[in-house]
Amino acid sequence: MSRILVLLDRHQQPLPIQCLNSKHEVFAPDRPIFSNFPVEMGNIPFDLCILDESNFDRIRPLVETLKTASAPLFLPFLLVSQGRISADINSPFLLTPEQLEGRIDDLLLSPFPPTELHFRVENLLARRQLSLELHSIQEVVKERTLAENVLIESLETTNENLQGEIYKRVEVEATVRSNSYLDSLMNAMPDIVCFKDAQGRWQEANQAILELFELSCDEYRGLKDSELGELSTFYREALAACEVSDREAWHKGSISRGEEVIPRSDGTIKIYDVIKIPLFYPDGNRKSLVILGRDITEHKQARDELVRLASIVESSDDAIIGKSPTGTIMSWNAGAENIYGYAATEVKGQSIEILAIPSRPNEMSQILANIRAGATIDHYETLHLRKDGKEIDVSLTISPIKDTTGAVTGVSTIARDISDSKRVEKALEQLRHQNELILFSAGEGICGLNKEGKVTFVNPAAVRMAGCESKQLIDRPLYQSIHPRQEDCPQAINHNSSTEINAASNFPTPTTPTGDRLLPNQTNSQIIATLQDGEARRVTNEVFCRRDGTSFPVEYVVAPMREQGKIIGAVVTFKDITDRLAVERMKDEFISVVSHELRTPMTSIHGALALLNSGVLDNEPEKAKRMRSIAVTNTERLVRLINDILDLERMESSYHKAVKQTCNVAELMLQAVDEMQGMADHAGVILSVVPVSAPLRAVPDRIIQTLTNLLSNAIKFSSEGATIWLSAQLRPNHDWENKAGLKSVSYPDCAIGDGNLPMSSQEILIAVKDRGRGIPADKLEMIFERFQQVDASDSRQKGGTGLGLAICRSIVQQHGGRIWVDSVLGEGSTFFLSFPVLTDAESPRKVENRR
Numbered sequence: 001m002s003r004i005l006v007l008l009d010r011h012q013q014p015l016p017i018q019c020l021n022s023k024h025e026v027f028a029p030d031r032p033i034f035s036n037f038p039v040e041m042g043n044i045p046f047d048l049c050i051l052d053e054s055n056f057d058r059i060r061p062l063v064e065t066l067k068t069a070s071a072p073l074f075l076p077f078l079l080v081s082q083g084r085i086s087a088d089i090n091s092p093f094l095l096t097p098e099q100l101e102g103r104i105d106d107l108l109l110s111p112f113p114p115t116e117l118h119f120r121v122e123n124l125l126a127r128r129q130l131s132l133e134l135h136s137i138q139e140v141v142k143e144r145t146l147a148e149n150v151l152i153e154s155l156e157t158t159n160e161n162l163q164g165e166i167y168k169r170v171e172v173e174a175t176v177r178s179n180s181y182l183d184s185l186m187n188a189m190p191d192i193v194c195f196k197d198a199q200g201r202w203q204e205a206n207q208a209i210l211e212l213f214e215l216s217c218d219e220y221r222g223l224k225d226s227e228l229g230e231l232s233t234f235y236r237e238a239l240a241a242c243e244v245s246d247r248e249a250w251h252k253g254s255i256s257r258g259e260e261v262i263p264r265s266d267g268t269i270k271i272y273d274v275i276k277i278p279l280f281y282p283d284g285n286r287k288s289l290v291i292l293g294r295d296i297t298e299h300k301q302a303r304d305e306l307v308r309l310a311s312i313v314e315s316s317d318d319a320i321i322g323k324s325p326t327g328t329i330m331s332w333n334a335g336a337e338n339i340y341g342y343a344a345t346e347v348k349g350q351s352i353e354i355l356a357i358p359s360r361p362n363e364m365s366q367i368l369a370n371i372r373a374g375a376t377i378d379h380y381e382t383l384h385l386r387k388d389g390k391e392i393d394v395s396l397t398i399s400p401i402k403d404t405t406g407a408v409t410g411v412s413t414i415a416r417d418i419s420d421s422k423r424v425e426k427a428l429e430q431l432r433h434q435n436e437l438i439l440f441s442a443g444e445g446i447c448g449l450n451k452e453g454k455v456t457f458v459n460p461a462a463v464r465m466a467g468c469e470s471k472q473l474i475d476r477p478l479y480q481s482i483h484p485r486q487e488d489c490p491q492a493i494n495h496n497s498s499t500e501i502n503a504a505s506n507f508p509t510p511t512t513p514t515g516d517r518l519l520p521n522q523t524n525s526q527i528i529a530t531l532q533d534g535e536a537r538r539v540t541n542e543v544f545c546r547r548d549g550t551s552f553p554v555e556y557v558v559a560p561m562r563e564q565g566k567i568i569g570a571v572v573t574f575k576d577i578t579d580r581l582a583v584e585r586m587k588d589e590f591i592s593v594v595s596h597e598l599r600t601p602m603t604s605i606h607g608a609l610a611l612l613n614s615g616v617l618d619n620e621p622e623k624a625k626r627m628r629s630i631a632v633t634n635t636e637r638l639v640r641l642i643n644d645i646l647d648l649e650r651m652e653s654s655y656h657k658a659v660k661q662t663c664n665v666a667e668l669m670l671q672a673v674d675e676m677q678g679m680a681d682h683a684g685v686i687l688s689v690v691p692v693s694a695p696l697r698a699v700p701d702r703i704i705q706t707l708t709n710l711l712s713n714a715i716k717f718s719s720e721g722a723t724i725w726l727s728a729q730l731r732p733n734h735d736w737e738n739k740a741g742l743k744s745v746s747y748p749d750c751a752i753g754d755g756n757l758p759m760s761s762q763e764i765l766i767a768v769k770d771r772g773r774g775i776p777a778d779k780l781e782m783i784f785e786r787f788q789q790v791d792a793s794d795s796r797q798k799g800g801t802g803l804g805l806a807i808c809r810s811i812v813q814q815h816g817g818r819i820w821v822d823s824v825l826g827e828g829s830t831f832f833l834s835f836p837v838l839t840d841a842e843s844p845r846k847v848e849n850r851r
Helices: 053-070 114-171 180-188 207-212 225-231 233-252 297-315 334-340 363-372 419-441 460-466 478-482 488-498 522-533 578-597 599-616 622-657 665-683 700-716 736-740 804-814
Strands: 003-007 025-027 048-052 077-082 106-110 192-197 202-205 256-263 269-280 286-295 319-323 329-332 377-385 391-402 408-417 445-450 455-458 537-545 550-563 566-576 661-664 686-690 695-698 723-732 759-769 818-824 828-838
Touching: 048 053, 048 114, 053 077, 077 114, 106 114, 114 269, 114 286, 180 207, 192 207, 225 233, 233 256, 233 269, 233 286, 269 297, 319 334, 334 408, 363 377, 363 391, 363 408, 391 419, 445 460, 455 460, 460 478, 460 566, 522 537, 522 550, 522 566, 550 578, 661 665, 661 700, 665 686, 665 695, 665 700, 665 723, 665 759, 695 700, 695 828, 700 723, 700 759, 700 804, 700 828, 804 818
Parallel strands: 003 025, 003 048, 048 077, 077 106, 686 723
Antiparallel strands: 192 202, 192 286, 256 269, 269 286, 319 329, 319 408, 377 391, 391 408, 445 455, 445 566, 537 550, 550 566, 661 695, 723 759, 759 828, 818 828
């Protein structure tokens, strides 16, 4: 608190004291107080004096005296004067500059606004405070300098005394050597003691140093360090280092001190604080060397550990705060600065209550009371207040600091900012809530199963489809609740495909198993298989039953749930496909109509136009003949289009009825080349085939159809004289499942991997390569869709329908394979087909190449 003395005529110079800072003490005596004022620097009772011209004129000598006495401290005086009309516009005061020089530090012309007075006062007081702090620093420096001088003098005196003492001790060394009491004293000392002569030969050594270097008491006298190294070979290097430090001590000519590290033969390391004292004769010649050493290994380790712990505390991202038992902050690390925004200098000595939020005023005191009682608080989550006023979430670990008697002498607090984790928790909770909303809003039925296949949760859509309450499904195997007997599935599918789909269908309900015995049905087998091998499966021809006995066709996907790499259950997602079956039935009817109503008249038109184009009417004009040729060409294109549509839809709707057999891939490749050889010869294109023998479970005609479609396209877009390559190779299929996606179990009786024909660890890769015009990168996926071509003009120029590659993809996927294309525009394309082969595959052997 600053003291302000006001010496003003209150009637002539009213001073707005209320505008001054409330932290200042202002006093205004009724009469002058300087009559008996002791002029001593330490007794000046004010930090600032505000006076008017009349008072200044009266006490001017005293002002000078005070200024002189307070030097070098700054003692400010502020002069307040009434304005006057003067011929000298630059001097509105009655006093001259010479009278004010060195006495008045600031002038204030009345009248003045209160803010001006506040500004002037604060400025002068700041200068006064700065002067006091500077003087204090100077005094501290002066005191330290004086103390250092005294210490240096004391050390020099001590050194002189020690030198004299050493000389005296050396002089009587010969007489005391035989004194058993001195030997006992030296050997009882834990410190190492050794006396060497001017040549470095050991004269006397105590038991501590002999044990350190593993020497016997009757072998060291008269030997140098290098010679002792031959006796105790393990310590040869350590003794050599001692010899070097001895030379440095002789060279220095005075007491030298340093640390020496001695490795021990037992694997430990000893660290000694060694003092070496060289002694000289009066003529300056060397006399002897005294060596004293103290084991500081534990002290050094403790100091290093303390430094390490201090470094850990300072580098920790957590706030580590040391407090007194009453809550006064004693230590504050960098982590605390980062978390709370306070610098260490701002909070040391402050109460920990500065971190408490207003809504929890008693929290800190209650915590400190528990700690003083000896309790420990772990991971206590609360809110603290930062310097900027922001509330943050923190996790506190608070422990008492006890002395050797068990008394609590302090409190250690480790605070971790968990604001981010709290935000993450909140976000996760929101995400969990959103997922729950999605789960319960989904239109598809979703069931969660545990490792044993029992239902753990169901969403409302699943409950609605099952026609029962959720508690009737929970903790029961799924097949017991909503699945009929296996033989009912084809019956239900056929029924829903040929009758009124939207009407509820009645089928026999499933037989209840004994206990938890698993039924041999498709649903159960696919779910159990997924729980065992962790592979996702899709089933498209299934029937579920409701509680009232009605049933509905579904398709479902069963996917595994994993935790830390282990399968803990599965999720079954199913949907009612009643409406879709109705659409498929209508599509089949449409195909039937197309087959009957379009193919027959088109066949007649084609026959008639072909007859006309055959030359029967040779007398017709050339233009008419050209038009007939165009009509024939377009009629053929329409027939191809209809055939492709029928072929594509027929494959998708009735592939499960096709007859499968084990085929040799090499034979299929050769048959496809034989069928396309005529077209290749007509186009002047060379077909090169490199077949590979491998057994494949497939419909042979469909595989050949796929290969001929790809070869046909390659021939169409190759120039005359070009070569088209058809090749194959066997390769590992460890990544085949990832490429193929979900396993299709829509038709388990015709799947590539029958129960009797398991899949091998290899797959067959077939490639059709050409040097045609290539395919743009943005159309590599699109060309496998229906009615899609790279160039729309291809349908007119090349005769394509845009369905060939869609047919190929359908055939390949129904064989459990995959089709894709790599292409470089202007350089050609390569179409790839991959199929899994059987376990009894022959060793890869190439069949004779054909061109």
